[in-house]
Amino acid sequence: MQRARDVSEDQLLEAFLPIIKSHNTKADRLMLGPGDDCAVLNLRDGLTVMTTDTQTEDQDFRRTWANGMVTSGYDVGWKAATQNLADIAAMGAVPQTLLISLTLTPDTPVTWVEDFARGVTEACTAQGAEKCSISGGDLGAGSEISVTVTAVGTCLTPVLRSGAQTGDALVLAGTVGTAAAGLALLENSSSYQLTPGLSACIEAQQRPCSPLASGATAAHQLTGMLDVSDGLLRDAGRIARASCVNIDIDAAALSPWVARVQEAADLCTAPSQNADDLALHWVLTGGEDHGLLATCPADSVPAGFTRIGRVTQPGDAVTVDGKTYRAKGWDHFEATAR
Incomplete structure (x- = not known):
């Protein structure tokens, strides 16, 4: 060779x-x-x-x-x-x-x-x-x-992080949490059988797919947008700070993405952890799926996007069901990023 x-x-x-x-x-x-x-x-x-x-x-x-x-x-x-x-x-x-x-x-x-x-x-x-x-x-x-x-x-006109307005919906195209589950599986040295669900998680980490066309197609309907590379919470926080607004994420709206990583969470959960909590943690903080997180008027969610929260009022904070979630997402230099 x-x-x-x-x-x-x-x-x-x-x-x-x-x-x-x-x-x-x-x-x-x-x-x-x-x-x-x-x-x-x-x-x-x-x-x-x-x-x-x-x-x-x-x-x-x-x-x-x-x-x-x-x-x-x-x-x-x-x-x-x-x-x-x-x-x-x-x-x-x-x-x-x-x-x-x-x-x-x-x-x-x-x-x-x-x-x-x-x-x-x-x-x-x-x-x-x-x-x-x-x-x-x-x-x-x-x-x-x-x-x-x-x-x-x-x-023609770029969509910035700084355009979110109070009353907007928080919407997502693509996926979140799956690549984080895949990373956990890749780093898991125990013996386990790969199933289609586990393989899909690993595929999301190794070969992520982004809904590229949705960005340009929906641009005229969106007030703010970025790609989810460092985790839903961390990247939502970037929109919140740039737009000077508070954002609240609806945990129940994330259930389709939580379900996709549940099998991996069941496998990777440590004795001191809860598998359901780990699955939600991946969805909220896991990066590298490269979905598109955006804000838009509440009455006109673009095709291909799902409503997962709302812009509540002026500020710069992100909450989940009205409460602060401690872990935030990936940061190359922050030791406690996760």
Whole structure:
């Protein structure tokens, strides 16, 4: 098996660029793709929105998990694309291109890099962003695998976090809690049989799916929006602070998402825990599902969104059934984030 240390940078590029170039034939904004000093895109209509995000080995993923499952290049590529595409969608924008910086360890198999490229391109296609090009990037060597993606999109008017109004409904498109359940299963070293329900949780952690089209389609009906990358409570708090409002989440409205992770909670619950509490905890605080959390007038919830709470009054707090929930969600630097 050839590894990164066995080939040159040009040979690595030759291994995966055909996958990228094949995907780019569907892009209608890309004038010049990989191969020159810069990419050239035609983004003249509307406003341009940009975002960037990084995945780092042993911080955001493990090559081999405690339960024995392996993270493939396809998994890393899919997730890297999704987390950036979701940010674009959360602005009410349409993804137009991705730029990717990939750092590889010397022992990385060349096939891993090819799978990574397939994961990126197929994540775009599967989630409705087939015209989003991969227009360039960088390739380097390091002591751990790391990938940074910059995404560019376009919109007429962006949907901000700061537009929520008292009386609005809090609504959600996509899913919450499932990726957190999947992470717990991956980190669970005990012996257990994978069922369709447990596999779906792991799939949500390794290859999350975001309702990308809902962002742009519903943008004109929404007053505020962001993607749920760090947990429902933490991200709702960002809308609350930006909009200077209080938000109350209805726990009963979350029951469909709680039901999806109940089997995993039953398996992962420690003797001192309650499985029902753990399932709700994942839904309230688990990140990386990349659903879209938004606010809108209470009498016009957009198609594809479900009402899960309301904006109650001026302030900056988030409550669940009127009460403060102690845990908030994921933070890279906060030791007590969960």
